[in-house]
Amino acid sequence: MDSNKKGFITRSLHTDFPKEDAYNALHMPVYDGVAYEFDNAEDIAETFAGKKFAHAYSRTSNPTVEYFEKKLLSVTGAYSAIALASGMAAISNVLLSMVEQGGNIVTSNQLFGHSYALLKQTLPSLGLEVRFVDMLDVKSVEAATDDKTRVYFFETITNPQLEVVDLTQLSQLAKSKGVAIVCDSTITPPYVFDSKKFGVDVEVMSTTKFISGGAAAFGGVVLDNGSFDYSKLPALEEWAPKFGKDALMARIRKEIFRHLGGTMTAHTAHFMNLGLDIMPLRIERCADNCKKLARYFEKHDRIADYNYPGVEGKKGFVLSEKQFSGKPGAVMTFDLESKEACYRFYNRIKVMRKATNLNDNKTLVIHPESTIYAEFSDAEKKDMGVRETMMRLSVGIEEVEDLISDFEQALQF
Numbered sequence: 001m002d003s004n005k006k007g008f009i010t011r012s013l014h015t016d017f018p019k020e021d022a023y024n025a026l027h028m029p030v031y032d033g034v035a036y037e038f039d040n041a042e043d044i045a046e047t048f049a050g051k052k053f054a055h056a057y058s059r060t061s062n063p064t065v066e067y068f069e070k071k072l073l074s075v076t077g078a079y080s081a082i083a084l085a086s087g088m089a090a091i092s093n094v095l096l097s098m099v100e101q102g103g104n105i106v107t108s109n110q111l112f113g114h115s116y117a118l119l120k121q122t123l124p125s126l127g128l129e130v131r132f133v134d135m136l137d138v139k140s141v142e143a144a145t146d147d148k149t150r151v152y153f154f155e156t157i158t159n160p161q162l163e164v165v166d167l168t169q170l171s172q173l174a175k176s177k178g179v180a181i182v183c184d185s186t187i188t189p190p191y192v193f194d195s196k197k198f199g200v201d202v203e204v205m206s207t208t209k210f211i212s213g214g215a216a217a218f219g220g221v222v223l224d225n226g227s228f229d230y231s232k233l234p235a236l237e238e239w240a241p242k243f244g245k246d247a248l249m250a251r252i253r254k255e256i257f258r259h260l261g262g263t264m265t266a267h268t269a270h271f272m273n274l275g276l277d278i279m280p281l282r283i284e285r286c287a288d289n290c291k292k293l294a295r296y297f298e299k300h301d302r303i304a305d306y307n308y309p310g311v312e313g314k315k316g317f318v319l320s321e322k323q324f325s326g327k328p329g330a331v332m333t334f335d336l337e338s339k340e341a342c343y344r345f346y347n348r349i350k351v352m353r354k355a356t357n358l359n360d361n362k363t364l365v366i367h368p369e370s371t372i373y374a375e376f377s378d379a380e381k382k383d384m385g386v387r388e389t390m391m392r393l394s395v396g397i398e399e400v401e402d403l404i405s406d407f408e409q410a411l412q413f
């Protein structure tokens with residue numbers, strides 16, 4: 001069977017189990033235990049020596065988590081996958097495995113807040129250098145690159161500015177400089193974005209968001225597209241000769257992940273397995289809701305402006321059509337006349353919910369300037385494009401009429 005001929009949902013639903021279940025369960029069971037028994041001394045010794053693979057201890061591998069990884073490979077066509085405890089665990093494991101002390105990462109300051117803090121504080125404290133540039137400007141990326149640059153790290157669509165990176169340009173530059181492209185595609189997961197096609201070497205995601213479905217559990221994933229020559233990275237110099245294409249995953253599995261302990265639990269993997277199956281339906285619905293809300297925002301005189309790269313004429317539209325199948329996630333922003341107006345609107349919403357997080361099934365609203373960005377100075381906020389008149393909306397799967405009528409009543413103040 002050529003699995004690539006089947007659709008995303010079919011492949012996700014019908015990914016085979018490694019072994020037949022004793023009860024013929026139709027879903028992969030949740031293997032919640034910690035340890036696995038071996039038949040004899042030779043078997044356990046060979047497993048520990050890495051001569052054959054068997055699950056031994058669930059911090060390093062677990063059958064239900066492995067099934068989630070297998071499903072991800074089946075739907076994305078990536079070369080290898082590892083699932084971790086959270087999006088932050090995925091990002092930190094990858095960067096710690098690819099960059100040596102004294103090596104540098106070129107990135108953007110338009111990042112998810114905790115990713116920004118990881119790159120600004122934690123990684124430099126471990127001796128990794130991080131250079132912040134405007135990733136939309138390939139010339140400034142090039143100017144920041146030198147012979148110690150190992151990774152370009154960025155998000156496919158920035159949040160909350162909703163700027164879209166030109167992946168073709170960036171990956172051409174990365175190739176010419178021997179730098180690896182690591183991209184966080186949490187906002188545009190597989191199904192709308194095929195990272196291999198756009199020169200991404202390693203894709204990371206918070207599966208807490210779209211994949212879990214309804215914000216059911218924390219999780220993260222690293223997908224290696226198998227396109228980067230790891231012998232170019234000093235951090236992998238001991239791993240590349242032995243493991244070749246698998247060098248990055250080998251170091252993550254056998255060192256960084258194993259030693260830092262960012263394990264996904266079997267229960268979480270079960271949620272992720274269910275969530276992934278229906279993610280395409282949710283994304284279609286969310287993107288459709290976004291486009292309908294955009295039409296409503298166009299006409300409403302209280303909405304000074306709004307942004308969503310899925311709407312013609314908005315910034316990033318052309319790149320979104322090309323890179324994200326015209327369904328660039330479900331985060332929108334809109335501006336009201338003042339911060340006071342934002343607060344008044346916020347305090348009146350009834351169907352939409354007052355919460356942070358993205359890509360819950362429920363529509364979530366937040367005022368970024370006074371919450372996520374509260375610890376930054378006014379100058380930094382300006383630099384990051386965070387206006388006090390701006391609200392961020394993570395659009396869910398409710399009937400759009402109910403969202404519009406919530407806007408209708410909440411904007412009457």
Ligand SMILES: *Cc1c(COP(=O)(O)O)cnc(C)c1O
Pocket residue numbers: 086087088089112115155159184186187206207208209218219220358
């Ligand atoms: C939420 C998020 C993360 C972090 O993921 P967690 O699962 O919360 O650790 C990283 N990147 C982006 C773009 C996110 O939205």
